[in-house]
Amino acid sequence: MFILTPPTSLTRQSARPSHRCSGQSRRRALRMALTEGPPTLSSLSPHQPPSWWELSDDEKRKAMTLPSSLTNAFRAQYVPFDTTTHPQAAAERHSLDSVVYRSTVTQGLLEVQHDMDALRQVSAPQWKELFDRRAGRTVFPYGSGVWSKKEWVLPGIPDEDVVSMFEGNSNLFWAERFGKDVLGMDDLWVKQCGNSHTGSFKDLGMTVLVSQVNHMIRSKSANIKAVGCASTGDTSAAVAAYCAAAGIPSVVFLPADKISVAQLVQPIANGSVVLSLDTDFDGCMKLIQEVVNEFPIYLANSMNPLRLEGQKTVSVEIAQQFDWQVPDWVIVPGGNLGNVYAFYKGFAMMRELGLTDRMPRLVVAQSANANPLYQAYVNGGHRGDWSHYRAVPAKRTLASAIQIGAPVSIHRAMRAIDGTQGVVEEATEEELMDAAALADRTGMFNCPHTGVALAALIKLRERGMIGVKDRAVVVSTAHGLKFTDSKVDYHERKLHNAASRYANEIYRVPADLGRVVDALRERGLF
Numbered sequence: 001m002f003i004l005t006p007p008t009s010l011t012r013q014s015a016r017p018s019h020r021c022s023g024q025s026r027r028r029a030l031r032m033a034l035t036e037g038p039p040t041l042s043s044l045s046p047h048q049p050p051s052w053w054e055l056s057d058d059e060k061r062k063a064m065t066l067p068s069s070l071t072n073a074f075r076a077q078y079v080p081f082d083t084t085t086h087p088q089a090a091a092e093r094h095s096l097d098s099v100v101y102r103s104t105v106t107q108g109l110l111e112v113q114h115d116m117d118a119l120r121q122v123s124a125p126q127w128k129e130l131f132d133r134r135a136g137r138t139v140f141p142y143g144s145g146v147w148s149k150k151e152w153v154l155p156g157i158p159d160e161d162v163v164s165m166f167e168g169n170s171n172l173f174w175a176e177r178f179g180k181d182v183l184g185m186d187d188l189w190v191k192q193c194g195n196s197h198t199g200s201f202k203d204l205g206m207t208v209l210v211s212q213v214n215h216m217i218r219s220k221s222a223n224i225k226a227v228g229c230a231s232t233g234d235t236s237a238a239v240a241a242y243c244a245a246a247g248i249p250s251v252v253f254l255p256a257d258k259i260s261v262a263q264l265v266q267p268i269a270n271g272s273v274v275l276s277l278d279t280d281f282d283g284c285m286k287l288i289q290e291v292v293n294e295f296p297i298y299l300a301n302s303m304n305p306l307r308l309e310g311q312k313t314v315s316v317e318i319a320q321q322f323d324w325q326v327p328d329w330v331i332v333p334g335g336n337l338g339n340v341y342a343f344y345k346g347f348a349m350m351r352e353l354g355l356t357d358r359m360p361r362l363v364v365a366q367s368a369n370a371n372p373l374y375q376a377y378v379n380g381g382h383r384g385d386w387s388h389y390r391a392v393p394a395k396r397t398l399a400s401a402i403q404i405g406a407p408v409s410i411h412r413a414m415r416a417i418d419g420t421q422g423v424v425e426e427a428t429e430e431e432l433m434d435a436a437a438l439a440d441r442t443g444m445f446n447c448p449h450t451g452v453a454l455a456a457l458i459k460l461r462e463r464g465m466i467g468v469k470d471r472a473v474v475v476s477t478a479h480g481l482k483f484t485d486s487k488v489d490y491h492e493r494k495l496h497n498a499a500s501r502y503a504n505e506i507y508r509v510p511a512d513l514g515r516v517v518d519a520l521r522e523r524g525l526f
């Protein structure tokens with residue numbers, strides 16, 4: 001039974017008969033199921049409604065789910081991402097239970113398409129109420145930030161096939177001091193996607209991909225022996241953890257000596273087959289595509305659109321955290337460029353289903369050492385002409401997870417920028433490390449990629465593009481603890497390409513009270 005009242009006034013609904021379609025048009029019956037008034041409270045107590053914690057497990061699960069008469073109509077399938085060059089591809093469709101990564105007609109990327117008419121049978125207030133009710137609960141899998149939006153993600157998967165670590169529901173940090181003191185802004189927020197199981201936003205997409213693999217293996221709909229990816233360190237960590245949780249073998253291709261020790265140890269610990277390859281990320285990506293085309297290894301990179309279905313839920317979560325308001329700006333560090341499109345998709349879906357009424361402006365922030373989208377943007381992309389796009393050799397950057405020169409989702413990113421009056425900005429090594437360090441001084445602990453996004457924000461504020469009164473969200477994509485080497489080097493002033501303007505030194509002081517007091521006095525503490 002779909003209960004329309006908030007959790008604090010949930011009632012003992014499960015005893016009531018469920019709706020049947022009995023001759024009426026199905027659509028009308030579905031609407032009735034949803035629009036029926038709030039249930040009475042008297043069955044439990046004449047005085048006060050039961051609280052959430054008074055409900056039985058069955059009642060809680062019922063309160064978390066929509067009637068099957070509705071959910072049976074929800075469908076998703078693969079379609080080509082872009083059919084402009086091949087109109088005949090418009091008819092191409094693939095089941096999510098098939099192993100396919102590219103359009104068989106265009107050879108281009110695929111997209112997960114939902115039946116929006118079916119989803120529209122639930123009204124916008126009902127979706128909001130349902131998502132709010134699920135947030136952070138323990139009922140599996142709906143308490144996950146991703147699976148609380150299950151109908152918008154993988155509507156057909158049985159709950160028991162879902163592999164979830166209750167990802168999402170990450171803190172939307174009000175960057176009060178950084179906003180006010182550094183940028184003169186009151187309404188600056190940092191979405192802490194790195195506060196998660198494997199320490200990056202990749203968990204959001206990987207729970208969906210590995211769940212679908214688990215489903216295909218259990219239902220024997222596909223021959224899959226392992227899940228594999230190329231990685232700059234975060235995708236591999238998420239693949240390894242989710243596959244280990246599901247008992248599915250995994251293999252990761254890593255560019256030798258180009259990822260942090262903390263990232264490297266994650267797939268090792270989780271039992272992946274770890275291949276360290278003498279190439280860069282783009283080389284690893286090329287190899288994994290060749291391998292998955294020949295062998296029963298399932299591709300886990302974001303070229304696979306299943307990943308984006310999970311990642312798009314961050315947009316929904318951000319709107320939800322703002323009581324269903326859309327921020328003016330969302331700034332995302334970009335590498336392989338799947339994530340910015342996931343953001344776009346999430347915001348577009350909310351608007352299409354009436355939960356919100358506008359799109360934010362999306363900003364992709366790239367490292368100046370690996371900036372193919374930025375170059376294409378300044379060479380025409382800012383006015384919608386992307387014809388000058390070229391892949392570039394990615395140079396070494398401290399934002400090592402976005403050291404990518406031939407992004408797989410380049411066309412997806414272009415659509416996200418075009419569709420949101422978006423902007424692309426870049427940050428040098430010095431700018432990204434300074435921005436991260438400055439923001440750290442106000443209580444954050446940023447990874448270098450978040451530093452890239454913060455540096456882009458600073459530039460757009462300085463240029464007056466982002467206004468003082470604007471509401472902006474910076475997406476923090478990984479936990480700073482995965483990247484301590486570069487932070488230590490910054491504070492020890494060991495970086496050859498940054499002056500470390502905000503370095504904070506350690507003082508070595510003899511263990512003597514007088515010397516300790518002197519040291520504190522010299523530092524102006526009293």
Ligand SMILES: Cc1ncc(COP(=O)(O)O)c(C=O)c1O
Nearest residue numbers: 234335336337338339401477478
């Ligand atoms: C920490 C971190 N930030 C940002 C990104 C960029 O995301 P995307 O590749 O989806 O652009 C990645 C991976 O590429 C990453 O690992």
Ligand SMILES: N[C@@H](CCOP(=O)(O)O)C(=O)O
Nearest residue numbers: 231232233234235301302336
């Ligand atoms: N930063 C990524 C690069 C690969 O991106 P993906 O989203 O396509 O898997 C990583 O951590 O590997």
